[in-house]
Amino acid sequence: MSKYILAHDLGTSGNKATLFSVLGEMIGSSVTPYDTHYFNEKWVEQSPNDWWDAVCNSTKQLINEYSIEPEEISVVSFSGQMMGCLCVDINGEPLRNSIIWADQRAQKQVKDLEQYLTQEEFYQIVGHRNTASYGIQKLMWIRDNEPDIYAETYKVLNAKDYIVLKLTNNYYTDYSDGNGMGCFDLVKLEWSEKIIEYSKIDPNKLPNLKPSTFIAGKVTAEASKLSGLAIGTPVVIGAGDGVTANIGAGSISEGKTYCSLGTSAWITTTSKQPVFDPDMRIVTWAHAIPGYYAPNGTMQYAGGAFNWMKETICTSEELKAAESESSVYDYINKQIVEAVPGSNGLIFLPYLLGERAPRWDSVSKGAYIGIKSETTRGDMLRSVLEGVTYNLAIILDILRKHIDIEEMIVIGGGAKSEVWRQIMADVFGLTIKVPNLLDEAGSMGAAIIGGVGVGLYDDFDVINQFITINGTQSHNRENEEIYNCAKQQFDDFYFSLREVFEKQSIKTEQQNIRKYYEEIKISKLSGGEVI
Template sequence: MSGPYVIGCDVGSQGTNSALYSADGTLVASAYQAYDVVFPRPGWAEQDPVLWTRALHASIRRLLEQVPEGPSSVKALSFGSQLDGMVVCDAKGRALRPAMIWMDRRAEAQAAALAERMVPREFYHHVGANLDSSHAVFKALWVRDEQPEIFSRAATLMPPGSYVLREASGVLAVDYSNASSLALLDPRSRTWSQPVLDAVNIDARMLPELAPATSRVGTVTQQFAEATGLTPETAVIVGCGDEMAATLGAGVYAPGEVCDVVGTAEPVCAVSTRPREDQTMLVECHPHADPSSWLLENPGFVSGGNLRWWRDQLCPVERDAEARGQGEAYDLVTAPAAQVPAGAEGLIFLPCMQGAMAPEWNGAARGVFTASPWRIPRRI
């Protein structure tokens, strides 16, 4: 396989996966760099944005080690990034506090306060998203209410995708899919929703500039080039939210096609050629990476994140075995479970470790194991 190449970086909830592709879309190499989610209190979930930048540096460096033609053969870089997070930054783009990521539910009071001023269905009509504390705007309101000394120094409110884009290119921008996860974008016009901005008292000048996912914003900064090994001529493309990128990558781009995106969470997505409203408000409507399409989706539950929680909290033997080179901890954890017959011998797990979005949106929902106590084997 020979160049030219492009690099796509999935800046996820548990790590960043960077992948090198040839011009015809063939995967040449990939590199993964893990990082942690911090849970300071029940319902809170944070990450230091610096970890995203370091993971990009490390994973891209490892990719370039596998490019025989050298870094000049890599022509462009772009991102698929976790949605619904909030990064509060100063005028220089520095995060003023840890990012509150998508599974953070601390802003229940802020969501409830807005629901007293704006009917949830009206909110849904304006922005295609539920009036729910998982969406990023409510996390910004929490900072304004609970950490006013930090908010007073804030110049920009941005999702994770905008943060890494700025780190790579020096340009502050957001594509329509990431902007939609702020719950401040009108999905029909693809412009900021003034009625919602007025309702939450946020100035649009605090938000990144809107741009299509395919926009070229410039080239990598000298600092980013030195940290990764890329050449300063490498183009930077805005990119999109991870659900949108995963759906496209799965080949789901035509109306009527549906994709289950299994990751830290497990959203289910369908493509539409027009913006649509769900009368039950179970399904949300977001602009797709394709400018002629919209993505109808429900974020689902924490999925792979629950497996990581199980490994980290309840499987010290398997983790120790991995440290001794005796296999991957995940494989050691799941191998006994694979021997359990369908139905799990009556064991049921409700995966609402950070609230639920199905069968209804409920931030107070919590995870539960239920079964006859006489029939719970260790191999669960």
């Protein structure tokens, strides 16, 4: 008798296998890490063999640890990192490492596409900007720089699609990962003939597109030996991690919205139509639920800015926590709570790594603006959380122009902070809800997709069996008024400084070039060569 659903979440740092009962209880999880290779400044790759080994190891570990029979697993489904490019041959063998989402080498290929399509035209087809992050530009790079590999490529896949291939011998991708290829018509839910024509990519190298609930096949005898799964176990293709989290966070109908607050952060909602922002500040994904879309805005450095603050400003708090054997966050949060909303006029720009949504600005920097003699340490700490939240609020305001949003679920590490959740409630003017499982949205989403795919569940409303809301925070009207003024100042300061950051970036680049040539001269002199 089938009792369990197995969900695999293939992230950037490793694979997380999670076992759920068909009633929605999380039984346990197992994480297997793998390496990421960073080189040539903008190149980032992973070995697909590492993905497969991680899936096999984590599956066996769960089966052994919880003493279950493989036949009791009713379905395997997936969430996975998006916007990759893995070339496999006609036998399904990888021809090279996968170029993953973080890789930025395909800058020339972006410009090649811009000869035929403006950014606005590209955005109106895909729901995303034309950037080096997406799969089609990476495949163009392989064609231009590794022609032998391109010629031998039978299909190009993303991470979860490769594991599905290993389990079933079938080549598919879902609409969300198709969307991440950057040559996908978001309205028609099919490959864009126009973008493929202008990219000069062979369309036969792209896999067949299917909804996330599609049963891609069954576990083969060979895959069973390696993975520990039973022969014939149904394999549902699942979706990219950016949209499986929609389901796991309860964003399954129009206006249902969540914020993932980790190192980066994003706000995503659910809509019946794509949202095309005239200024292209947000993107829209094909939702994991057929017939829906997932408008989204992702900022570069959210919890990352908080961590920067902890590591640089809060060294004394770190020492106190070590001496008292308590959490450093207790000392930090106490000061943030004691600081007044609005941080006594102090504004923090959280652009320590530039910014994606809503700025799409690679040169801006972080900044404290408005430091006065009466500024306190608590003001400086609180303003970091407020600055991140102001940036998220701009994303939310864009979404609200198209969709009614009345409440928000918050997940991720930042959701553990009660004071941050209250700041979000007050800045957004929304009720903030926190679920019982903050780090399982992707896995739960994949599990539910699998359950719907094989008919265990009638629809996606079953998410209510999986998640429980542990806390709710309402917004404070007085604080909301303070933050409305502060949000406007935050925006004004950014636009006032953008030109300054641009000049600073140009100057820094010139200095780096001079330094590079100086180092070459010194190197030649030390070798006895004449300059």
